[in-house]
Amino acid sequence: MEKIKHYLNQIAPINTDDWNLFASKLSYETYPSKTILLNQEEIENHLYFIDEGIIRLYFQGEVDDITFGFGFPNSFISCYDSFLTRQKSSYCMSIYHKG
DSSP: OHHHHHHHHHHSOOOHHHHHHHHTTOOOOOOOTTOEEEOTTOOOOOOEEESSSEEEEEEOOSSOOEEEEEEOSSEEEOOHHHHHHOOOOSSEEEEEEOO
16 A cells, blocks of 8 residues: 555655545455456446556457557556446456566
8 A cells, every 4th residue: 555655645745634534445456367357348446556567458359359558566557438437348457467
């Protein structure tokens, strides 16, 4: 959780009370490599902060997948369009590499 606090403090300082309220809504989870976090046609319900490893964003094809983005440690990631609009995602998100 300290990495998230540090990340946010670089953008705008956060006081202890606000941090405690925000932190009370967070959960720490670990996933093995190749875990699919979101499939196409699912609605995104999470915003992730990557502590370690890499997350891959991709379109799932009939023959091959098309990767169009990665998330790296110390950053937030989500299928933002689905998360914000509450519509089904047109792409997938999975753990590409666990550090």
